[in-house]
Amino acid sequence: MPRMLDVSDEVRAEIGDEEAERLLTGDDAPRSYDCTSCRTPGDPETDRTSTVLFVGEETAVLAFAHAGCIPSQVVTVSEEQLQGAVRSITGDSPAGVQSPQNVPGGQAVLGITSGLVLIGGELHPALVVEPTAPIARPGTAGPGDDFLPLLIEQGFIPVTDTAELPSPLAGWSVLLAAGQLHAVLQPGGEGGGQIAWWQAHQALSVTDGWRAAVNKTQRVLIYAAPVGSIGQQPREDLLRDALDKAAAGGKLVAASMPLAGTSGV
Numbered sequence: 001m002p003r004m005l006d007v008s009d010e011v012r013a014e015i016g017d018e019e020a021e022r023l024l025t026g027d028d029a030p031r032s033y034d035c036t037s038c039r040t041p042g043d044p045e046t047d048r049t050s051t052v053l054f055v056g057e058e059t060a061v062l063a064f065a066h067a068g069c070i071p072s073q074v075v076t077v078s079e080e081q082l083q084g085a086v087r088s089i090t091g092d093s094p095a096g097v098q099s100p101q102n103v104p105g106g107q108a109v110l111g112i113t114s115g116l117v118l119i120g121g122e123l124h125p126a127l128v129v130e131p132t133a134p135i136a137r138p139g140t141a142g143p144g145d146d147f148l149p150l151l152i153e154q155g156f157i158p159v160t161d162t163a164e165l166p167s168p169l170a171g172w173s174v175l176l177a178a179g180q181l182h183a184v185l186q187p188g189g190e191g192g193g194q195i196a197w198w199q200a201h202q203a204l205s206v207t208d209g210w211r212a213a214v215n216k217t218q219r220v221l222i223y224a225a226p227v228g229s230i231g232q233q234p235r236e237d238l239l240r241d242a243l244d245k246a247a248a249g250g251k252l253v254a255a256s257m258p259l260a261g262t263s264g265v
Contacts, residue, residue, distance in 0.1 A: 008072035037069035115236045125214040126221040156253040169255035174220040
Protein backbone atom coordinates (compact mmCIF):
# COMPACT_ATOMS: atom_id res chain seq x y z
CA MET A 1 0.00 0.00 0.00
CA PRO A 2 1.55 3.35 -1.03
CA ARG A 3 1.34 5.12 2.32
CA MET A 4 3.73 7.84 1.09
CA LEU A 5 1.25 9.28 -1.46
CA ASP A 6 -0.22 12.74 -0.89
CA VAL A 7 -3.48 13.81 -2.52
CA SER A 8 -4.18 17.45 -1.65
CA ASP A 9 -7.68 18.73 -0.99
CA GLU A 10 -7.70 20.66 -4.29
CA VAL A 11 -6.65 17.57 -6.27
CA ARG A 12 -9.28 15.49 -4.44
CA ALA A 13 -11.93 18.08 -5.30
CA GLU A 14 -11.06 17.74 -9.00
CA ILE A 15 -10.76 13.94 -9.27
CA GLY A 16 -13.42 13.00 -6.69
CA ASP A 17 -13.27 11.05 -3.43
CA GLU A 18 -13.57 7.64 -5.11
CA GLU A 19 -10.56 8.12 -7.38
CA ALA A 20 -8.58 9.72 -4.55
CA GLU A 21 -9.18 6.68 -2.35
CA ARG A 22 -8.20 4.34 -5.20
CA LEU A 23 -4.91 6.21 -5.43
CA LEU A 24 -4.33 6.09 -1.69
CA THR A 25 -5.08 2.37 -1.43
CA GLY A 26 -2.80 1.60 -4.32
CA ASP A 27 -5.42 0.52 -6.87
CA ASP A 28 -4.57 3.33 -9.30
CA ALA A 29 -1.21 4.46 -7.97
CA PRO A 30 1.88 3.66 -10.07
CA ARG A 31 4.42 1.15 -8.84
CA SER A 32 7.07 3.60 -9.97
CA TYR A 33 7.20 6.92 -11.81
CA ASP A 34 9.51 9.55 -13.25
CA CYS A 35 9.09 12.72 -11.18
CA THR A 36 7.25 15.32 -13.25
CA SER A 37 9.66 17.98 -11.96
CA CYS A 38 13.15 16.48 -11.82
CA ARG A 39 12.55 13.43 -14.07
CA THR A 40 14.38 11.05 -11.72
CA PRO A 41 12.66 7.80 -10.64
CA GLY A 42 10.30 7.65 -7.67
CA ASP A 43 8.47 4.90 -5.80
CA PRO A 44 5.27 5.77 -3.87
CA GLU A 45 5.94 2.81 -1.58
CA THR A 46 9.16 4.34 -0.27
CA ASP A 47 9.27 7.99 -1.42
CA ARG A 48 6.99 10.79 -0.27
CA THR A 49 5.04 11.38 -3.46
CA SER A 50 2.77 14.22 -4.62
CA THR A 51 -0.12 13.92 -7.04
CA VAL A 52 -0.07 16.81 -9.52
CA LEU A 53 -3.12 17.41 -11.71
CA PHE A 54 -2.61 19.45 -14.88
CA VAL A 55 -5.97 20.84 -16.05
CA GLY A 56 -6.55 22.27 -19.53
CA GLU A 57 -9.71 23.53 -21.21
CA GLU A 58 -10.83 20.07 -22.29
CA THR A 59 -8.54 17.52 -20.69
CA ALA A 60 -6.70 16.82 -17.46
CA VAL A 61 -3.59 14.76 -16.76
CA LEU A 62 -2.59 13.30 -13.40
CA ALA A 63 1.16 13.13 -12.83
CA PHE A 64 3.37 12.22 -9.89
CA ALA A 65 6.34 13.98 -8.32
CA HIS A 66 8.66 13.71 -5.35
CA ALA A 67 7.09 15.66 -2.50
CA GLY A 68 10.45 17.37 -2.02
CA CYS A 69 10.30 18.70 -5.58
CA ILE A 70 6.72 19.96 -5.72
CA PRO A 71 3.65 19.60 -3.46
CA SER A 72 0.36 18.00 -4.47
CA GLN A 73 -1.55 20.62 -6.41
CA VAL A 74 -3.76 21.51 -9.35
CA VAL A 75 -2.03 23.45 -12.14
CA THR A 76 -4.29 25.19 -14.67
CA VAL A 77 -2.70 25.47 -18.10
CA SER A 78 -3.81 26.07 -21.67
CA GLU A 79 -4.84 23.04 -23.72
CA GLU A 80 -1.79 23.48 -25.99
CA GLN A 81 0.48 23.70 -22.98
CA LEU A 82 -1.13 20.60 -21.48
CA GLN A 83 -0.57 18.61 -24.65
CA GLY A 84 3.06 19.69 -24.55
CA ALA A 85 3.32 18.42 -20.98
CA VAL A 86 1.74 15.11 -22.03
CA ARG A 87 4.32 14.72 -24.80
CA SER A 88 7.07 15.42 -22.30
CA ILE A 89 5.69 12.98 -19.74
CA THR A 90 5.27 10.22 -22.33
CA GLY A 91 8.63 10.90 -23.92
CA ASP A 92 7.22 12.02 -27.27
CA SER A 93 8.67 15.52 -27.07
CA PRO A 94 11.93 16.02 -29.00
CA ALA A 95 14.96 16.74 -26.88
CA GLY A 96 16.94 19.96 -26.96
CA VAL A 97 16.22 23.60 -26.30
CA GLN A 98 13.66 25.13 -28.64
CA SER A 99 13.81 28.86 -29.29
CA PRO A 100 10.56 30.82 -28.92
CA GLN A 101 9.17 31.71 -32.32
CA ASN A 102 7.79 35.00 -33.55
CA VAL A 103 4.04 35.17 -33.94
CA PRO A 104 2.56 36.18 -37.33
CA GLY A 105 2.92 39.85 -38.15
CA GLY A 106 6.27 40.26 -36.45
CA GLN A 107 4.78 41.05 -33.01
CA ALA A 108 7.34 40.92 -30.21
CA VAL A 109 7.64 37.73 -28.21
CA LEU A 110 9.56 37.08 -25.02
CA GLY A 111 12.77 35.11 -25.43
CA ILE A 112 13.91 33.01 -22.47
CA THR A 113 17.45 31.90 -21.60
CA SER A 114 18.11 29.58 -18.67
CA GLY A 115 21.33 29.62 -16.68
CA LEU A 116 22.90 29.37 -13.24
CA VAL A 117 23.83 32.55 -11.36
CA LEU A 118 26.35 32.48 -8.51
CA ILE A 119 25.21 34.61 -5.57
CA GLY A 120 26.73 34.37 -2.11
CA GLY A 121 28.69 31.27 -3.03
CA GLU A 122 25.57 29.34 -4.08
CA LEU A 123 24.32 28.55 -7.58
CA HIS A 124 20.78 29.76 -8.25
CA PRO A 125 18.60 28.72 -11.20
CA ALA A 126 17.77 31.75 -13.32
CA LEU A 127 15.73 32.67 -16.37
CA VAL A 128 16.64 35.74 -18.40
CA VAL A 129 13.75 37.31 -20.34
CA GLU A 130 14.37 39.60 -23.30
CA PRO A 131 11.77 40.64 -25.90
CA THR A 132 12.49 40.32 -29.61
CA ALA A 133 11.32 43.94 -30.16
CA PRO A 134 10.39 47.01 -28.07
CA ILE A 135 7.30 46.51 -25.91
CA ALA A 136 4.73 49.32 -26.07
CA ARG A 137 2.29 49.96 -23.26
CA PRO A 138 -1.15 48.44 -24.05
CA GLY A 139 -3.35 50.95 -25.84
CA THR A 140 -0.44 52.89 -27.28
CA ALA A 141 1.33 52.59 -30.62
CA GLY A 142 4.85 53.26 -29.34
CA PRO A 143 7.52 53.87 -30.49
CA GLY A 144 8.84 53.85 -26.91
CA ASP A 145 9.87 50.73 -24.98
CA ASP A 146 7.82 50.32 -21.79
CA PHE A 147 8.92 46.75 -20.98
CA LEU A 148 10.76 47.58 -17.76
CA PRO A 149 8.24 50.17 -16.45
CA LEU A 150 5.43 47.64 -17.00
CA LEU A 151 7.33 44.99 -15.04
CA ILE A 152 8.17 47.42 -12.23
CA GLU A 153 4.45 48.15 -11.95
CA GLN A 154 3.94 44.38 -11.53
CA GLY A 155 6.42 44.26 -8.65
CA PHE A 156 9.78 43.55 -10.33
CA ILE A 157 12.67 45.47 -8.73
CA PRO A 158 15.41 47.35 -10.64
CA VAL A 159 18.77 45.59 -10.27
CA THR A 160 21.83 47.65 -9.42
CA ASP A 161 23.96 44.76 -8.08
CA THR A 162 23.67 41.22 -9.47
CA ALA A 163 25.41 39.90 -6.33
CA GLU A 164 22.17 40.46 -4.39
CA LEU A 165 19.26 38.02 -4.43
CA PRO A 166 16.14 39.44 -6.12
CA SER A 167 13.09 39.96 -3.92
CA PRO A 168 10.21 37.42 -3.98
CA LEU A 169 7.24 38.37 -6.16
CA ALA A 170 3.94 37.25 -4.65
CA GLY A 171 1.49 35.40 -6.87
CA TRP A 172 3.98 34.59 -9.63
CA SER A 173 5.54 31.17 -10.20
CA VAL A 174 7.44 29.06 -12.71
CA LEU A 175 5.85 25.93 -14.20
CA LEU A 176 8.37 23.12 -14.56
CA ALA A 177 6.73 19.88 -15.72
CA ALA A 178 8.37 16.60 -16.70
CA GLY A 179 11.74 18.26 -16.13
CA GLN A 180 11.09 20.93 -18.77
CA LEU A 181 10.15 24.59 -18.63
CA HIS A 182 6.58 25.32 -19.70
CA ALA A 183 5.56 28.76 -18.43
CA VAL A 184 6.02 31.72 -16.14
CA LEU A 185 2.69 32.29 -14.41
CA GLN A 186 1.26 35.55 -13.04
CA PRO A 187 -1.84 36.30 -10.96
CA GLY A 188 -5.13 36.31 -12.86
CA GLY A 189 -7.51 39.22 -12.59
CA GLU A 190 -10.25 39.59 -9.97
CA GLY A 191 -8.98 36.87 -7.69
CA GLY A 192 -8.83 34.22 -10.42
CA GLY A 193 -6.15 31.57 -10.77
CA GLN A 194 -2.76 32.09 -12.33
CA ILE A 195 -2.42 32.78 -16.04
CA ALA A 196 0.60 32.49 -18.32
CA TRP A 197 2.72 35.64 -18.57
CA TRP A 198 5.08 33.67 -20.82
CA GLN A 199 4.64 30.15 -22.10
CA ALA A 200 6.88 28.02 -24.28
CA HIS A 201 5.91 27.46 -27.90
CA GLN A 202 7.35 24.01 -27.16
CA ALA A 203 8.56 22.86 -23.76
CA LEU A 204 12.13 24.03 -23.16
CA SER A 205 14.78 21.65 -21.88
CA VAL A 206 17.01 22.75 -19.01
CA THR A 207 20.31 21.27 -17.91
CA ASP A 208 20.67 18.67 -15.17
CA GLY A 209 22.57 21.26 -13.14
CA TRP A 210 19.70 23.75 -13.48
CA ARG A 211 17.15 21.14 -12.36
CA ALA A 212 19.36 20.14 -9.43
CA ALA A 213 19.65 23.78 -8.36
CA VAL A 214 15.91 24.46 -8.55
CA ASN A 215 15.14 21.27 -6.63
CA LYS A 216 17.45 22.56 -3.90
CA THR A 217 16.26 26.17 -3.74
CA GLN A 218 12.63 25.67 -4.87
CA ARG A 219 12.86 29.16 -6.36
CA VAL A 220 13.79 30.62 -9.75
CA LEU A 221 15.38 34.02 -10.30
CA ILE A 222 13.79 35.93 -13.17
CA TYR A 223 15.83 38.69 -14.80
CA ALA A 224 14.31 40.89 -17.52
CA ALA A 225 15.90 43.42 -19.84
CA PRO A 226 14.82 45.41 -22.93
CA VAL A 227 15.51 44.11 -26.42
CA GLY A 228 19.20 44.19 -27.33
CA SER A 229 20.46 44.30 -23.74
CA ILE A 230 21.50 40.67 -23.18
CA GLY A 231 21.42 38.63 -26.39
CA GLN A 232 21.97 34.89 -26.77
CA GLN A 233 25.09 34.15 -24.73
CA PRO A 234 26.75 30.75 -25.33
CA ARG A 235 28.27 30.48 -21.84
CA GLU A 236 27.04 31.30 -18.35
CA ASP A 237 30.05 33.53 -17.59
CA LEU A 238 29.19 35.62 -20.65
CA LEU A 239 25.53 35.68 -19.58
CA ARG A 240 26.58 36.99 -16.16
CA ASP A 241 28.75 39.66 -17.81
CA ALA A 242 25.77 40.75 -19.92
CA LEU A 243 23.57 40.91 -16.81
CA ASP A 244 26.20 43.01 -15.03
CA LYS A 245 26.38 45.45 -17.94
CA ALA A 246 22.58 45.71 -18.17
CA ALA A 247 22.37 46.38 -14.42
CA ALA A 248 25.09 49.03 -14.63
CA GLY A 249 23.16 50.71 -17.44
CA GLY A 250 19.86 50.70 -15.51
CA LYS A 251 18.34 48.18 -17.92
CA LEU A 252 17.68 45.19 -15.66
CA VAL A 253 14.85 44.23 -13.32
CA ALA A 254 14.42 41.00 -11.38
CA ALA A 255 12.28 38.96 -9.02
CA SER A 256 12.42 35.52 -7.46
CA MET A 257 9.47 33.15 -7.62
CA PRO A 258 8.69 29.58 -6.57
CA LEU A 259 7.80 26.59 -8.66
CA ALA A 260 4.10 26.57 -9.59
CA GLY A 261 1.88 25.82 -6.65
CA THR A 262 4.45 26.44 -3.92
CA SER A 263 3.80 30.14 -3.32
CA GLY A 264 0.83 29.64 -1.03
CA VAL A 265 -1.28 32.18 -2.94
